[in-house]
Amino acid sequence: MFIKRAGAVLLGAVTVTAVGTAAPAAATPSNDSVLIWYDATAAAITAGGATTQVTNGRTWAIGWLAAARAQKGSHANAYQRAALAGAVHQTLITLTPTQAAAADTVLAADLDTIPDGPAKDRGLAAGRDEAADLIAERAGDGLDPASVNTPYPVPAAAPGIWQPTPPAYAPATQYGNRVARPFALRGAGQYRPAPPPALGSARYQRDIAEVKAYGAANSTVRTQAQTDTATFWLGSSYVLYTPILRAAVEQSRGPVAERTRLVALFHVASVDTQIATSDAKYAYQLWRPVTAIRAGGDAEWLPLHATPAHPDYPSGHNTYSGSAEQILTELVGPKARGAYTIPSPTAPGVTRTYTDWKVPSRENVDARVWSGIHTRSADEAGIKLGKDVAANTIRNARALLAG
Template structure:
């Protein structure tokens, strides 16, 4: 566990370049090239990626349990990667690989979302209809199902169901700096139980716990709160139109946004099927572990949200003339959990680290995504780090987080993800 804000303990973090070296053997990097063997016009990986997205979206998982959605992705695609890994697929035809991937994802999702069995069965039928009947198809179906059942058994009772993630939480007694339910709903805290869940690759949820946030009254605290007070207020007169649009764009769920980002990386990849399936699996494994680690840091420090601090007029400067602003309202509605670190930014930092390790610092072609909270707007990114930088700013301009909480979140996400990339071979064998 690390001590002190932004400090790293010995050996707690290696560079992204080190992660690239380690994972190049297991996963490889993305580059524009002709289609790899087994990657046809009917791309089984993209086909089942889209089926997974449709299934997860239809599962009825509440927004407060976003990590449960990443768990579904991680389980189904970890099964797929194992089913087509070289040890099992050596000497097998592309027909085997396609049947194995489709059957693995199908079997896992059918268990996780039984209400979608009819749709999943139909999707599997479509995939298998393109594969000639014979031993390769039969073995692929069998191995895919076996791997799905093994992964599911290994994740049973892991504490990532919505009820466990959102277990009841009794907030601390009100005090300066301490999180309390926020307006307008003043609802119960969410995601407090994720810190007790079983990680995929972390030794412990607290393995990369952040150091404490800035002390109340410190220079950094005053700067942070002054920035969000001016730029994050609803209808701010100093926030530019572009800043407002950016804030609105990133009100959306990061899980939803990065589903599109990862799909673009998968579509651009010209790597063999195993490496492409492994990319999807590792991405979601890292995002599960990141959200567990996020809950650990959030509920260790229980730092109050900007709306609570500003309405209490605690700018931390000791100025007796500081005027409370009991009507201060952020541009966006504050989520019901502590400020430090920002969950949007732990997600962004982790996604950036995985994609950088497995594809390089930039996609083969710029990636364009939309937003459920800014209909009709699309943004294009030429580097993975550009998304993170934008999310850091957006959550300040939304009035939801201090910049310290955003930057610390991105750091935490990167550290967890880089660790998981280094350790991923443990899950892929």
């Protein structure tokens, strides 16, 4: 009954619309440098980014943190816009080199709208210098794709211990994240969550029973609305949250520097969160529901959606969601300034409309259970871990922005 009530609440809080194609981003004013470079960063990473989500988050964090640092040099609008352009452009041509020509085009067009003068020249130079310095500072941080996916020595099969999952039985991913260098955390395990429920405990048994019933490929109790939610939130957290953050930036009434800091701190927090997530996943090595359910006697059980290749606890989708919710709540407020609409790569032609940052987190918690790929304990621990790491980012914002 709890699950059905939760689904009803969520459906009352979000508008779901089927459309012919995913809605594009709203037209960007020619003098809104923040949205211009936001869209340029997203486009460069989509077209020429890394194969690993955290590496792409690192590109965002470097470019926008460098811009925020450079903007301290002057409050003049021309300076701050030029500093943003210089920092993000320098980052994109360095870290997404195949997209350099496109970045050059954006730079030329944006600079044409900034009044000529010393402020523009100094801002552009400062942005480039800060980006170059931060790229050098982050060299060897362990967030390149090869380091992120360092091979994981799978332990011997035992109750509760992660094993490769059907149907692909693919090698584990993101094992190397746990030893990467964070931006603001003292260490990857600084906010490691408490252990998952013990095997055989009442909470563990409820968790597994819920996934078995509601997350099965052939579930007879999961509603169509629950299936739709699971499918909508199945895709990459980075892809799903890029339009959410964009909506917050677009709706903001703040100056260029304030909006730049929002983007920078959002992605610093997301990178640190993903490092903390892998630390916890590989510290606890908890098996996935499909492994547990099959070991419990239902040898043919399969989830609605294929299980990602890493341990269950905590849920990475939910750590990302918790981090995003916390940053947006602290820097923007608990509510959006207007409704915002996002598409999903795994639900083509469908959009969802929200008015706050909390409902996406709540949907993510349910979605991973209804997909059959996480326990609810893993989802809830993920939300808390993401919020803890993001709060740490905010507490360290002054030092991060000072460089």
